[in-house]
Amino acid sequence: xxxxxxPGAHExxxxxxxxxxxxxxxxxxxxxNEMLLMARQQDAEELETFMNSFREVVERAVxxxxxxxxxxxxxxxxxxxxxxxxxxxxxxxxxxxKQALTTLISAIMSAVRTGAGNDLAAQSKLDEEDQARxxxxxxxxxVFLTDMMRQDQPIPADELALSFLTEPMNVVTEALDxxxxxxxxxxxxxxxxxxxxxxxxxxxxxHDKVEAISKKLTESAESDLKN
Numbered sequence: 001x002x003x004x005x006x007p008g009a010h011e012x013x014x015x016x017x018x019x020x021x022x023x024x025x026x027x028x029x030x031x032x033n034e035m036l037l038m039a040r041q042q043d044a045e046e047l048e049t050f051m052n053s054f055r056e057v058v059e060r061a062v063x064x065x066x067x068x069x070x071x072x073x074x075x076x077x078x079x080x081x082x083x084x085x086x087x088x089x090x091x092x093x094x095x096x097x098k099q100a101l102t103t104l105i106s107a108i109m110s111a112v113r114t115g116a117g118n119d120l121a122a123q124s125k126l127d128e129e130d131q132a133r134x135x136x137x138x139x140x141x142x143v144f145l146t147d148m149m150r151q152d153q154p155i156p157a158d159e160l161a162l163s164f165l166t167e168p169m170n171v172v173t174e175a176l177d178x179x180x181x182x183x184x185x186x187x188x189x190x191x192x193x194x195x196x197x198x199x200x201x202x203x204x205x206x207h208d209k210v211e212a213i214s215k216k217l218t219e220s221a222e223s224d225l226k227n
Contacts, residue, residue: 001018001028001031001033001036003015003018003036004040004091006091006092006093006094007040007043007091008039008040008042008043008044008046008047008089008090008091008092009043009046009089009090009143009146009147009150009154009155010039010040010042010043010046010154011036011039011040011043011091012143012147012154013039013147013154013155013156013159013163014031014035014036014039016163016166017031017159018031019166020162020166022198022202023162023165023166023198023202023203023206024159024162025197025198040091043090043091044091046090046091047090047091047092050083050086050087050090053083054083054087054097057076057079057080057083058100058104060076061076061080061104061107061108064076064108064111068111070112070115073108073111073112073115074112076108077105077108077109077112080101080104080105080108081105081133083101084098084101084102084105084137084140085136085137085140085146087101088140088141088143088146089143089146089147089150089154102137105133109126109130112126113126139174139178142171142174142175144163144164144167144171144175145171145174145175145178148160148163148164148175149178160187160190161187161190161191161194162191162194164187164191164209164213165191165206165209165210169208169209169212172209172212172213173212176212176213176216179216179220180220181217181220181221184213184216184217184220185217187213188210188213188214188217191210191213
């Protein structure tokens, strides 16, 4: 089966299952070309919808007046942030889109800083916001995290636990920091439930990741008790 170089979220999930068919209790032949075409079409439609929205928000950004109301600027900044997050999960090479969004966000933040003037508290708050955004955007580069956090669930809930295990350890480690203890407990419970129907040879390659999740759950629970 031939997957494209830059798949979207739906094709990417199909690829995870194809590359780890035994883990998902599948044979690779269970994933058909029709399923691939359907997933790719979903991603193409999503990209088209995004591009229409992207052009509209860019047009509004470049049309801002020098004395624009602060609430208009802040709402636009929020929309640009959301578009950046969304585009990281899209089909195709979206590097130029991300660059354009980053440039626009920087320009708007510069305008917000100018409006804050010599207010040190406001400037400090903007510094914190910049740092938080930079960290959030860094995490979006790990496309599994972007797919996982989407509200429309391109990774279905009943496939999340096993999909989690297909990612490299560095991605697993980053993702674990996003989970609350109760969600970690659910994750590890779901994994053990799925493992119950699999043979030892299938689950053996994933033991280190299961251990990492269990360790994180223990650490989180101990931290909550101390607090």
